[in-house]
Amino acid sequence: MLRQDKLGHTSLAAVKIISGLVKSHNYDVRPEVLNILLNLQIKEVEVKKDTEDIAPKQKFMSYKEKKKNLSRMQRKWRKAEEKLEKDLLEAEASENKEKKLKLYTETLNIVFLTFFRILKRAQKSVLLPAVLEGLAKFAHLINIEFFDDLLKVLYTLIDSGDLNYRESLHCVKTAFNILSGQGDVLNIDHLKFYTHLYKTLLKLHAVVNNDDILIALQCLEVMLAKLRKQVTQQRALSFLKQLSTLALHVLPDSCIGILSTNRGIMQTFPKTDILLDNESQGSSLYLPELDEPEYCNAQNTALWELYCLRRHYHPVVRIFAAHLCAGAPSEGSEGLRAELSHKSTVELFADYTINGMTFNPPISDTVCKKKVKARANEVKDDLNGLIQKHLEKVSSVQPDFASYFKAIST
Known part of the structure; x- marks a missing residue:
């Protein structure tokens, strides 16, 4: 119902019921x-503007004043x-954009009010993962007035040590979404979130939390x-080395996503x-055991992991590893083909998932049959060569025995 709601009325009613429940x-x-x-399909909300910055507009006649000046026929x-x-609006099932934005704004205000109450009153509740995931999804729509308080709560949650991998990653994702939007104008120390993400990376693995x-x-x-x-x-440099180490311990879909991220780092930071x-x-x-990416001296190591990944069993991992070993060029013989270079890390993760x-x-069956047939021919040639060697040795001593081996080989 929420996914198919195009106008916002149904979403607002549902959110009010859920919040009250x-x-x-x-x-x-x-x-x-x-x-x-x-599942709320909200990508834009109403933005408040300062009344002082708006130039005084010319005073227009109201609807009643206009109506008085119109003739009866008009x-x-x-x-x-x-x-x-x-009638046209109802037939097209469309509404005024301003009205829709107001509905979306009211809906998200109720959602954020519920989330913030849970963060302040029930931080150890089973609802915390859902709250953090919701904040991570809608963080770019939060009013700038709440940024400071929200980041303080996220700091507290990270320092508490009570969060698992997924919850802590959602905290970092929420903070990054805030800092990359309207929050970039705030004077906020964001180093703690980078540090937490850096030390959390090696806690991820291929068994339980591959989706994390x-x-x-x-x-x-x-x-x-x-x-x-x-x-x-x-x-x-520290994140590039840490991600390369993590790539050795995860499934192919995660490994491809990590190597794609490494490609972005090497192209954004050429040094x-x-x-x-x-x-x-x-x-x-x-x-490598230091949790501070700024002080672990990553410039004094090398990406030896790429040499191992060049021999990975997955063909796309081998392609990415060879590409990175060449310095991640954008073109040339070592460049990536278009279907790999034009996709984001999230898209590559989804394309090569093994769920x-x-x-x-x-x-393909054709490739398998060809490989099996080629391998069988190799074995047959090796066996014939081995029999020929035995024939040469035996023929000089026992000719009858040689004819027997010859008959077998035929």
Whole structure:
């Protein structure tokens, strides 16, 4: 119902009912109740403008004043036109854009009010994951007045240590979405979120939380696309090395997404190609166990992981690894083909997912038969060669035995 609502009336009514239900049960409901709100199709809300910045407009006549100056026939035509416009709007199931934005704004205000109440009153509730996921999705629509308080709450949640991987990643994603939008004008220390994302990366793995890597990739995409001016050279080197290490421990879909992110880092920060050199770039040592990306001396290591990934069993992983080993060129023999280079990390993760428990890309039967036939011919040639060697040795001693082997080979 929420996905198909184009006007906003149904969404507003549903959100009011859900908010009242959660409040009446003292925020003790199942997480699925709040997960419904993730299906809201809201991408734009009403933005408040300062009345002082708006130039004084010319005073126009009101509708009643205009009506007094119109003749009887003109009023009749005006009434017919208004009725026709109303009928057309109803027939097309469309509404005035301003009215729709007001509905969306009111809907999101109720949603955020519910989320903020849960964050302040029930931080250890089972609803927290759903709240953090909702904030991460709609963070770019939050009013700038709430940014400071919301970031303080996110700081507190991260410092508490009570969050699992997915919840902490949603905190980082919410903070990045805020800082990449209207929040860039605020004087906010964002280093803690970068540090938390950096040390959380190696806690991800291929067993349980492979899907959580998608959230980390979304955070990194915002970091590289919208917050690249806040990323220092040292921080870029640290994330590039950390992601390369993580790529050795995850499934192929995650590995492809990570290597695509590494490609973005190397193209956004060209000086990161020093990690392709095996000689040390400084006097200190790389400290992989350090949680601070600014001080782990990543410039003194090398991306040896790419050498291993060039021998990966997945063909697309091998292509990306060879591409990165060449310095991630945008064209030439080592450049990526269009269907790989023009897609984002999230799209590549979805394209090569193995949730269906099948190898992606699929292996065609024709290729398998050709490989089996070629391998059988190789075995046959090796066997014939081995028999020929035995024939040469035996023929000099026992001719009859040689004829027997010859008959077998035939």
